[in-house]
Amino acid sequence: MYDRIEKTGSSQIQHGKYNDRIYLMHYAAEDGPELLQRLDTLAEQESYSKIFAKVPGDTAALFLKHGYRCEAEVPGFFRGRQAAAFMCKYFDQTRAVDEQADEIEANLAAARKRAPATQVSAPQLPEGFSLRQAVTDDAKAISALYRQVFETYPFPVHDPDYIRQTMESHVIYYCVHSQGELAAVSSAEMAKEDAVVEMTDFATLPVCRGKGIARVLLAHMEARMPELGIKTAYTIARAMSMPMNAVFAARGFVFGGTLIKNTQICGQLESMNVWYKHLG
DSSP: OOOEEEEETTEEEEEETTTTEEEEEEOOGGGHHHHHHHHHHHHHHHTOSEEEEEEEGGGHHHHHHTTOEEEEEEEEEETTTEEEEEEEEESSTTTTSOTTHHHHHHHHHHHHTTOOSSOOOOOOOOTTEEEEEOOGGGHHHHHHHHHHHOSSOSSOTTOHHHHHHHHTTTEEEEEEEETTEEEEEEEEEEETTTTEEEEEEEEEOGGGTTSSHHHHHHHHHHHHGGGGTOOEEEEEEETTOHHHHHHHHHTTOEEEEEEEEEEEETTEEEEEEEEEEEOO
């Protein structure tokens, strides 16, 4: 059901009908222009409507020449020194335009108003809530919470085995509990070789929303990441979710661009906003 992850040359891609796209997750420079041709061929063979590529900024010109457009940028993405460019190529032009663009812009403007004028202090959880790093025994509860919050998701977070596998490799999950029950979760997906982390997979039970829990989770992850050698944090947030965008704006994250109809969430392809922050 979910898109598969595999190697092409020395590069890594995710592709499939679920997100109806190819996602170039890791670009190996030695693959060069031949990789772009292979991606085109795969997209045409499988009738995918989009290629999405996260690449070093100094390779953006190559992708632009090959019919891509840059939809977002994150300065200092790679080891705090080199930018990342989020490049997109469309094979169906109806996917290149979001009919909700005006609402997305309004949500973004509202979120940006939450940006702090000065350095922000760490928020606190409401009384009766507690936060800790997840362990493998939490995988079943975490996946159950994701199933409750997200009808569909771009990665198999509904599967406890996937949660365990990622937890044992490169992802730290954080849990918030209330009265012994899991109330919210988030994850820090690290690429330690690049000193970058994606703050992602935020989910809060409906009954616990409006209490600032996501902001507490984000602040906690921000504080932890420099200890692990991480220099830059970023997220790819649902553009139609003003509250989630506001969480990042309020923590001093900077808007980097919008990826159009990029990701399958809750039963449809949604545009996503890129936010980033340098952690010192």
